[in-house]
Amino acid sequence: MSSVDVIAESRGVKGWYANIMSAGWAVPAFVIVWLCIVVVPLLIMVYFSFLDMKNYQVYYEDPSFKTWWTMIDTGRWVAVVRTLRITATLTVIQLLIAFPFALWLAKGCQSKGVKASLITLLTIPFFLDASSRIIVWRPILGTNGIINTVLMDLGVINQPMEWMLFSEFAVHFGMLAPYFPTMVFPIFLVLTLIDDEYIQASRDLGASPGQTLLHVILPLALPGIVAGIVFTMVPLMAAFVEPGMLGGGFVNLLGDSIEAALRNLKYPTAAALSTLVMILLAVLLVLLVISSRRRGPLGEIFRTMKR
Numbered sequence: 001m002s003s004v005d006v007i008a009e010s011r012g013v014k015g016w017y018a019n020i021m022s023a024g025w026a027v028p029a030f031v032i033v034w035l036c037i038v039v040v041p042l043l044i045m046v047y048f049s050f051l052d053m054k055n056y057q058v059y060y061e062d063p064s065f066k067t068w069w070t071m072i073d074t075g076r077w078v079a080v081v082r083t084l085r086i087t088a089t090l091t092v093i094q095l096l097i098a099f100p101f102a103l104w105l106a107k108g109c110q111s112k113g114v115k116a117s118l119i120t121l122l123t124i125p126f127f128l129d130a131s132s133r134i135i136v137w138r139p140i141l142g143t144n145g146i147i148n149t150v151l152m153d154l155g156v157i158n159q160p161m162e163w164m165l166f167s168e169f170a171v172h173f174g175m176l177a178p179y180f181p182t183m184v185f186p187i188f189l190v191l192t193l194i195d196d197e198y199i200q201a202s203r204d205l206g207a208s209p210g211q212t213l214l215h216v217i218l219p220l221a222l223p224g225i226v227a228g229i230v231f232t233m234v235p236l237m238a239a240f241v242e243p244g245m246l247g248g249g250f251v252n253l254l255g256d257s258i259e260a261a262l263r264n265l266k267y268p269t270a271a272a273l274s275t276l277v278m279i280l281l282a283v284l285l286v287l288l289v290i291s292s293r294r295r296g297p298l299g300e301i302f303r304t305m306k307r
Helices: 003-022 026-048 066-073 077-108 112-122 130-141 146-153 168-174 180-193 196-204 209-237 241-247 254-263 267-295 298-306
Strands: 052-054 057-059
Touching: 026 267, 052 267, 066 267, 077 112, 077 168, 077 180, 077 209, 077 254, 077 267, 112 180, 130 146, 130 168, 130 241, 168 241, 180 209, 196 209, 209 267, 241 254, 254 267
Parallel strands: none
Antiparallel strands: 052 057
16 A cells, blocks of 8 residues: 555545544434443442342342441441552552652663563563462462571571461552552653653753652653552452452452352342442542642643643
């Protein structure tokens, strides 16, 4: 295909797209489809949380708050508090580790081969099953695992450290690597958009590396930081594979409770727990948006980066 044909085809695609967008039905059609496949199922799930279940059958008559009161009476609020604590801790740890790494990868790494290799390695967790990523840590962190065996042979400890497995430490440790790329990639993509002239201008004006980081790089990287927090926090709230395999039943999160309810065919309970996850995420996202607006609209930051 010649270059003329390519240009003609490109103009044809643009014209086709312009015709669709100029039509009055394009946006309403998209909104209707989005409502049908996203919003309506969520509303049905919320409705299910107010139903009752007897003899493995869902009763659609007389919706009530019985399922919600049962969640409180059975102590599931403890799992809610634990989930919020672990999610917040892991998100902060991921951000503290991911931002320096993403900054180095975007601005410090000069080798294109090394950069491409690291980006490729970061995609590996997306192609592996969660259980296969986690099961390898059990023989390493266990009481008879590699770490305890080596430390005992060296005389560093006299008895195995039991807190390394089936504990909150193990859950934190096991969820660091799987969710690290979801924090790195958004920050890395935004940092690559920052013009190096801004950083050089800050240096020319006498700013120290710390001042450049605080007053130039961080404000411009805010959209990536917000996106990284969201993309990391959302799956952490619903995680159940890692807590189940590394927590050993001692670190139950909301994801574990939802999975157990579905396994026992308690659909109203699972719907109530899922609704609770949505409410918590909505509250956290609202707080995140409010805090980010103090530095100005994110759109203004993107427009500044394009100049």
